[in-house]
Amino acid sequence: MDDEEASRYGMRRALTTFGYNVSEAGSAEEARALLKQLQPDLMLLDVNLPGMSGLEFLRELKSSSADGPLVIIITAHGSERMAVEAVKSGAYDYLSKPFELDDLRLVVKNAAETIQLRRENLSLRRRIEVERSQRGAFIGNSEGMQRVRGMIEKVAETDATVLVRGESGTGKELVARELHERNSVRSTGAFVAVNCAALPSELIESELFGHEKGAFTGAAARRLGKFEQANGGTLFLDEIGDMSSNVQAKLLRALEERKIERLGGNESIPVDVRIVSATHRPLEQEIAAGNFRADLFYRLRVVTIDIPPLRDRREDIPLLAETFTRAAAERYGLPLRQVGASALRRLVDYDWPGNVRELKNTIERAAIMAEGEELHSQDLPDEITPGVEKLKPVETDSEGGLNVPFTAEFREDRKEFERRYISRCLEHTGGNVTKAAEILGMHRQSLQHKLRQLGLGRRYVSVGADSAVDSDE
Numbered sequence: 462m463d464d465e466e467a468s469r470y471g472m473r474r475a476l477t478t479f480g481y482n483v484s485e486a487g488s489a490e491e492a493r494a495l496l497k498q499l500q501p502d503l504m505l506l507d508v509n510l511p512g513m514s515g516l517e518f519l520r521e522l523k524s525s526s527a528d529g530p531l532v533i534i535i536t537a538h539g540s541e542r543m544a545v546e547a548v549k550s551g552a553y554d555y556l557s558k559p560f561e562l563d564d565l566r567l568v569v570k571n572a573a574e575t576i577q578l579r580r581e582n583l584s585l586r587r588r589i590e591v592e593r594s595q596r597g598a599f600i601g602n603s604e605g606m607q608r609v610r611g612m613i614e615k616v617a618e619t620d621a622t623v624l625v626r627g628e629s630g631t632g633k634e635l636v637a638r639e640l641h642e643r644n645s646v647r648s649t650g651a652f653v654a655v656n657c658a659a660l661p662s663e664l665i666e667s668e669l670f671g672h673e674k675g676a677f678t679g680a681a682a683r684r685l686g687k688f689e690q691a692n693g694g695t696l697f698l699d700e701i702g703d704m705s706s707n708v709q710a711k712l713l714r715a716l717e718e719r720k721i722e723r724l725g726g727n728e729s730i731p732v733d734v735r736i737v738s739a740t741h742r743p744l745e746q747e748i749a750a751g752n753f754r755a756d757l758f759y760r761l762r763v764v765t766i767d768i769p770p771l772r773d774r775r776e777d778i779p780l781l782a783e784t785f786t787r788a789a790a791e792r793y794g795l796p797l798r799q800v801g802a803s804a805l806r807r808l809v810d811y812d813w814p815g816n817v818r819e820l821k822n823t824i825e826r827a828a829i830m831a832e833g834e835e836l837h838s839q840d841l842p843d844e845i846t847p848g849v850e851k852l853k854p855v856e857t858d859s860e861g862g863l864n865v866p867f868t869a870e871f872r873e874d875r876k877e878f879e880r881r882y883i884s885r886c887l888e889h890t891g892g893n894v895t896k897a898a899e900i901l902g903m904h905r906q907s908l909q910h911k912l913r914q915l916g917l918g919r920r921y922v923s924v925g926a927d928s929a930v931d932s933d934e
């Protein structure tokens with residue numbers, strides 16, 4: 462855009478011979494109309510315009526849209542400061558009058574290259590986005606995961622209250638987010654998560670429902686609770702099993718009436734939230750023990766999504782491992798390494814008490830520590846040891862459904878159990894590790910590894926070459 466017709470004519474002719482499509486505007490109005498109509502890639506903008514400075518026009522343009530045309534500002538001779546100002550305001554480059562056609566050509570050619578790069582970048586990003594949306598952030602094609610995905614698809618659009626169950630690290634929060642993002646109305650609202658286990662009950666209450674100024678000591682100002690923050694969106698109540706009975710009662714009322722009251726307030730505030738809750742505890746047991754209200758439970762689990770533990774869907778492990786390896790490489794700027802066969806074997810065989818989260822952390826650590834061209838077995842930490850399945854007690858609840866969480870106490874018990882069991886077995890074979898491994902259905906190396914882990918390594922020192930257990934040192 463330039464108000465001098467002659468100079469516009471000259472530029473137009475030149476640019477057309479360089480092979481560009483050119484349109485002209487002599488005023489801000491004309492320019493606005495053209496921009497809207499043609500959505501050009503590049504704009505040559507003279508600073509001196511009738512009525513409005515080119516700089517003002519530039520600022521208007523930049524503030525109205527992030528992906529408008531690149532702008533080359535044309536300044537009068539000797540007004541470098543203006544040019545600097547323009548570039549600061551978002552101009553791509555500048556030309557000072559009078560200029561040679563070669564200067565024009567060069568500046569426009571540079572801009573054209575940038576535009577081309579931008580386009581390629583955009584299409585690449587789109588492609589990644591498309592792939593991601595097809596695959597879903599949610600990885601796993603095992604039967605169990607297909608079922609989970611099917612459930613998500615079925616209920617996401619409804620506003621049904623969903624209870625997500627699964628051991629620690631199975632992806633409960635991820636499911637909750639998917640439910641939110643796949644709801645066309647709510648996804649424009651907020652996804653608000655509250656961890657009910659992380660806060661004492663007095664705090665949970667004000668966290669959820671908010672409070673008025675002066676509601677209690679320290680309530681210096683009104684504060685909106687998570688219910689109000691999630692209005693129009695999704696409220697994710699994590700570790701719902703850890704909620705005190707007082708809060709349970711209030712939550713139930715909020716769910717029934719779809720209204721809340723702030724602490725210290727007497728106004729009933731309507732809220733429109735979709736509730737997704739999660740627990741790693743079998744709530745039925747909590748109900749039986751009198752710790753959880755049955756009526757609240759039924760309210761929360763209108764739909765239940767059960768995520769199977771990772772060890773029950775080992776076929777998902779390779780894809781997860783690959784994805785996490787790539788993510789770690791990107792995140793830490795590491796070379797991208799494939800997961801080697803030996804490492805993959807161990808990953809697939811391991812039981813993953815911490816489920817996907819544990820896998821993710823393990824891979825991340827290994828990716829950082831690894832030095833070879835791929836991830837090798839020795840890049841994995843010692844705990845990733847297969848072969849203890851047969852020793853593990855069954856951990857299903859009365860319905861054969863949910864597994865109990867792997868508490869530290871449970872792990873200790875398991876270790877103790879393994880220690881006794883393996884010791885007995887070794888006594889039986891006279892300390893012959895190979896035979897003991899056969900009986901236990903383990904590889905000899907795995908058993909030796911296990912022995913070291915359990916602190917039994919030194920007790921079964923070699924009797925013959927075959928029964929030798931490597932000492933700890």
Ligand SMILES: Nc1ncnc2c1ncn2[C@@H]1O[C@H](COP(=O)(O)OP(=O)(O)OP(=O)(O)O)[C@@H](O)[C@H]1O
Nearest residue numbers: 598599600601628629630631632633634635817818
């Ligand atoms: N199917 C999956 N695909 C990709 N990433 C996953 C999957 N499941 C879990 N993750 C990742 O594993 C980690 C743990 O997931 P998440 O926090 O959702 O688990 P959780 O069940 O809420 O765990 P907790 O009970 O400990 O809170 C996250 O980093 C999550 O992105």
Ligand SMILES: [Mg+2]
Nearest residue numbers: 633634699739
């Ligand atoms: Mg969680």
